[in-house]
Amino acid sequence: MLTDDITLTDHHCHGVTAADLDRPGFEALLGEGPRGSFDSALGLAVRRWCAPVLDLPPHTGADAYLARRADLGWREVAARLLGAAGTARWLVDTGLPDGLTDLSEFGALAGGEVGEIVRLEQVAEQVIAEVGGTAKVFDRIEAAVRERAEGAVGLKTVVAYRVGLDFPLTSTPPPTLAPEHRLTDPATLGWLVGLGARLGAELGLPLQIHTGFGDPDLRLHRADPLLLTDFLRAHPGLTVVLLHCWPFHRNAAYLSHVFEHVHMDLGLAIPHVGRGARAVLGEALELAPFRSLLYSSDGYGLPELHYLGAVLWRAALGKLVDEWLGDDVITVADAEALVSGLAHGNAERIYPSSDTSRKPKPR
């Protein structure tokens, strides 16, 4: 297939757990609920595709897989799976650091270029923990985001988890801030996302926005990217990437169709849906312009997820392109351009290179 050897830019992922995992520990990371299961499309994919990377036959059972994993140790497993992904560049969200490899450790294991995505809520919560709800807290948050952004290639918000995507649109901070360990105040969050939008546009950094599917903290119907319509209209100078999007990926495709500054990925959905990835990708490409769709794995904790994202994305995109070629709806040259744009070209166009991130990229 055209996608067999295509190099990927994984524009949104996390570190891997820096520890050996028993079965409950592994399963806790194998789904978005409190406990995932091998008895799922994702579980089948782990056994089918990851087992051979650990020198096991395809479809090895869960216990044998985990035993081999324990034998090899987490570093070797991570190095193998991350290395096998064929990913040349990883953009890593460092906002959920607990127990995960940090940026340089991840880079050493993965063996590709690494860039940092700064999570707005984490920076704000850190500042609030330090200075409390004083009058200067908002200026301090802005200063902290600016500082963190200097070494980074993008910003990210998880406001979908906190108040949903119909957060208030505002550029002024609320009069007071009640210190919270976990920021949930709508007025503060609305201001914070607006700050991210302003700084992203100023610094040439894309703003990633979690939408759609995620863990059970979410009220999924509040995470429909269509709820961002007014926000997207208000920030035409900002490069936006809607993350994950499933099951609202058609809605995200509409937004990336009508707003030229809006991009999307299927993130988390790809490793989870297994063979269903072909259908999901086809639905996104009904309306998404080819410039707008990016690849990511959203791998978190388990390097299996980083690897499966890559394997299943190549398989799904390869199958789709084969069908298009078979029906004579695209030429080989155009198909190659499509594949390379989705695999890495679109991401490389919108993100600054990791070296020169301090200099805003002209839009």
Added chain:
Amino acid sequence: MLTDDITLTDHHCHGVTAADLDRPGFEALLGEGPRGSFDSALGLAVRRWCAPVLDLPPHTGADAYLARRADLGWREVAARLLGAAGTARWLVDTGLPDGLTDLSEFGALAGGEVGEIVRLEQVAEQVIAEVGGTAKVFDRIEAAVRERAEGAVGLKTVVAYRVGLDFPLTSTPPPTLAPEHRLTDPATLGWLVGLGARLGAELGLPLQIHTGFGDPDLRLHRADPLLLTDFLRAHPGLTVVLLHCWPFHRNAAYLSHVFEHVHMDLGLAIPHVGRGARAVLGEALELAPFRSLLYSSDGYGLPELHYLGAVLWRAALGKLVDEWLGDDVITVADAEALVSGLAHGNAERIYPSSDTSRKPKPR
């Protein structure tokens, strides 16, 4: 196919009309609107699959089909179609009894084991009709639900039809109750569903919740199972089954992914969508853990629906599994386990057996 001879547990259906039907009477039951039509995916399926069970050639026209049906009489037609479904156990919602076979009559015709699902709204409306809006009505409703639950294997709510799935979460009854023939008061319904959740958890009975597609009484956008998110969070000790779900079946799959106590079926959608069932099933299995998906026909009135649910479910699941096997994403042994779980194993695990339903099943 792997599914050809698989035995089904139809965990949600209704009785059949205990009378011969003319064409308007038949068509009134052939769709969810006031009048269904043979000119639909469902109509084609009746002619294709049910006609041979009545000794007619496949694709027999509607008039000839109905003439043969009249010749045989409703009892013979029901016995043939229910018998041909290959369903070993039927869980029957007895809450819409008008003109339908009762539980024992249905069991005699269908020839399998039968269990009862108690509809909360029907019990409550019966009590209200007897005692009116007195202070003791809420205790009386609880007592009546407990009594009915003793012989039953599950509870069900149709609150989606009454106020939608964003009903108020409450464990206390409202101060007063205005007697209604058809209960539509949000506060009373919120309390009633909460009562069902409490008793279901206490007695080990699953609570079935109508979601998605149904008759025109529904405001379908108020029947999105995502609106249940807070309710599901509030009742982790209750086994829940989301019924039907279409066109929100991906949303239901998300809920069954993140909440271990949540299950789903495609119910009504399967007989209606005809050959489209393969796609719908594939979308559900993108995210639904294999433990969480159940089979039902939601057959009501016409035994054709009970039969088509079974035929189309086997065909759709068989096709999906064949594709997975062909792509080497699953082994034959795992595919067999998947098929038997979806066909009957998952239902048998969560519902008490009909004999011992008085003893709560440990969760």
Added chain:
Amino acid sequence: MLTDDITLTDHHCHGVTAADLDRPGFEALLGEGPRGSFDSALGLAVRRWCAPVLDLPPHTGADAYLARRADLGWREVAARLLGAAGTARWLVDTGLPDGLTDLSEFGALAGGEVGEIVRLEQVAEQVIAEVGGTAKVFDRIEAAVRERAEGAVGLKTVVAYRVGLDFPLTSTPPPTLAPEHRLTDPATLGWLVGLGARLGAELGLPLQIHTGFGDPDLRLHRADPLLLTDFLRAHPGLTVVLLHCWPFHRNAAYLSHVFEHVHMDLGLAIPHVGRGARAVLGEALELAPFRSLLYSSDGYGLPELHYLGAVLWRAALGKLVDEWLGDDVITVADAEALVSGLAHGNAERIYPSSDTSRKPKPR
């Protein structure tokens, strides 16, 4: 395929731009955003299917395509593409006239029968511009709609763009009307749509309602056809056609299933989604009765859209029907009836003929 030579009624389209277009001008019409792109499913389809109609090889590049287009001139291009569509009758929304061919010019180029669809908002805005917010303005609007309706075959509303489909249901005009160039007052719009419903029922004219996908003025989540549920219940004597519907086409199919007076099309979605049309059409036909689905291109500005709508509709429907025939779910005779109903029969049944439109069609 069964659909190869089937004649179409394009029950919803617009005129074509009466001017030669440079690349920015062409791209401005190639998508729903401010600028479309050849780098999309739609762009591939233009190059694949339209190029041969202009004597170019399939897959001709964008610049060569536009150069040839300029050589031929807009009239010749329009005549070729509209003529090649195999469309016998075009129902044209004349409510966005700027720079487009008028009805007779379009008819001369297209070479088929032409009927007019009257856009309620345009008539109302014209009257308001003339008489302002006086007490008699509502009577004047009704009179103007009646007058325009005399020569027309249908009415249309774009209330989805103005306040969304949850507009107020009312048959009485608001006490006052603040003159607006572009009508956005909910109370006035609610009354205006109600007027359209009343006149449509009285005069036997279908009311087309924009739903789903459209240009960036839209808040797409306010354009879900399910928000029309109460409106549809309130007007059982009116023939309604839900336009476009994507990505809510399953929701529209539900409405056309439960309400006998409701019809739908996939309009705009068909030319845009390219090879994805097969899946979208399959999803609509899961639940839509065969009597209820109509064909339209929603072609606007570029005759490429009118042509691609026809080509892609025939291909998608032909493929779907071939699959059904291959699986023995339908007979050839039934498939022929299905195809001719969807291609033109359903539209011809619900719209008056263009000649006799002054006489209400009995329902």
